[in-house]
Amino acid sequence: MIRKQSFFQSFCKICRVLGTSADVNEILDLLIQNVIDTMDGKAACIFLADEEKDIFVPAAEKGLSKNYYHTRPKHARKMVEDILKGGHIFIYDATSDPLAGDCESKKAEGIASILVVPVMVKDKAIGILSLYTSTPRNFTSDEIEFLSAVAEQGGMALEHARLLEQIRENNKLFFSISSKINSSLDVKKVLNIFASEIAHFFDLKALTIRLLSEDKKGLQLVTSYGLSTKYLNKGAISMGRNINKVLDGNIINVKDALSDQRIQYKKEKQEEEIASMLYAPIRAGEKIIGVMTLYSGTIREFTEDEITMVNALALQGGLAIQNASLHLALKDEMKGLKDDIWSHRMWF
Incomplete structure (x- = not known):
């Protein structure tokens, strides 16, 4: 009950910031920090899929050293498809499981287990949210559900920021074309x-x-x-x-x-x-x-x-x-x- 209350309080905090801030970086930083604090994690990271290159690119992260190198797996689409099939990917031992990729780097960073969920926008996966722990552990259904809900909020924040940026860019284009046409x-x-x-x-x-x-x-x-x-x-x-x-x-x-x-x-x-x-x-x-x-x-x-x-x-x-x-x-x-x-x- 205490754990569920913690999830609820954390989620409410995230929703309040979503309603008061238009700064996507501030929102994503809050999401990441709340995930780490609420789930007793070592670190967390939101990756966005670069569809043209088919790789993952970090959009926001906390808890990882500057020396840690994120492997950028090709076939990001395939990985997202695999996550969507089961709703998440869980790696109990990231220091030995080939699915984790670059196990030695994870061992040196002190990463033990990894939980990955999709970041969704309008029924489309645009990236992933990864939680890293310092000790090997399994995750409860409540924890997986909480991380998935946070990832969904991250997707909403990114989509909102994209739409605002799109409006700005659209206005710039129309102004530029109109002024040149009128000249x-x-x-x-x-x-x-x-x-x-x-x-x-x-x-x-x-x-x-x-x-x-x-x-x-x-x-x-x-x-x-x-x-x-x-x-x-x-x-x-x-x-x-x-x-x-x-x-x-x-x-x-x-x-x-x-x-x-x-x-x-x-x-x-x-x-x-x-x-x-x-x-x-x-x-x-x-x-x-x-x-x-x-x-x-x-x-x-x-x-x-x-x-x-x-x-x-x-x-x-x-x-x-x-x-x-x-x-x-x-x-x-x-x-x-x-x-x-x-x-x-x-x-x-």
């Missing part, structure tokens, strides 16, 4: 800026903007970023089902461009090192006037947040094109008006 009415210059800004923001390999031809039977490239001349000259873009769906207002998310049956020019994409793609419609008012295509050099499934952002940016691009077009039309009308006025003057 010029040269549509080609505007779209070149637009393409490079978005490509850098989403860490893309490349980006293209294609607009519908006057007869609406084809797409014409108006700007590109990051693609070779050879790739751009590969051939015409077919107005097939894929493109027509985009022109109907749909986003097309292509996780693997080399195996997706909807994708043209697979050989050329492989040579260009294109792995994933995202197609977004470009709107001007009520009309869809073109397609913006994002290219990733690594296999990537764009998230809902990213897709929402791309949609908003494609709309902003459409408005920029519309504004530039109206400016050109106005210039032509003004020229015609001046010519007309001059011809009337000839009558006097």
Whole structure:
């Protein structure tokens, strides 16, 4: 009963900080310290999975010496999958169990047992929380449940911090693009800026903007970023089902461009090192006037947040094109008006 009360008090303390602090480092430090204190641990660490490199990277830790080297196992996805199957991983003797990895380093650090649980965000494991003890021990179901609940709170804190940072970065991008668009009415210059800004923001390999031809039977490239001349000259873009769906207002998310049956020019994409793609419609008012295509050099499934952002940016691009077009039309009308006025003057 006393142990459960200790868990409850510790968890309440964590929840209070989550409600009053937006500093993710402060929150994670508190989580780690509470885990150590409440579970009589030697040390604890939250690792986040680097999906591209497939390794674990420490995000917050306490109780380990500066000399201790965290092994960064490859196949982090496999380890997370193994943890999810049983809900946790338990190593009774980290100095001899191969599952612990680098047993000599753990022995020198004075680590005996390890308990590992997943850090979850929206039903997805984004990392792990590890507790280390100085003496060999087994863990009760209450202790495992407490550590899992703390890991869940850590996931919530990390997601909250990510969302806040994403909002800040989104605002910066919109401000940057808007200010640069407003500084010029040269549509080609505007779209070149637009393409490079978005490509850098989403860490893309490349980006293209294609607009519908006057007869609406084809797409014409108006700007590109990051693609070779050879790739751009590969051939015409077919107005097939894929493109027509985009022109109907749909986003097309292509996780693997080399195996997706909807994708043209697979050989050329492989040579260009294109792995994933995202197609977004470009709107001007009520009309869809073109397609913006994002290219990733690594296999990537764009998230809902990213897709929402791309949609908003494609709309902003459409408005920029519309504004530039109206400016050109106005210039032509003004020229015609001046010519007309001059011809009337000839009558006097």
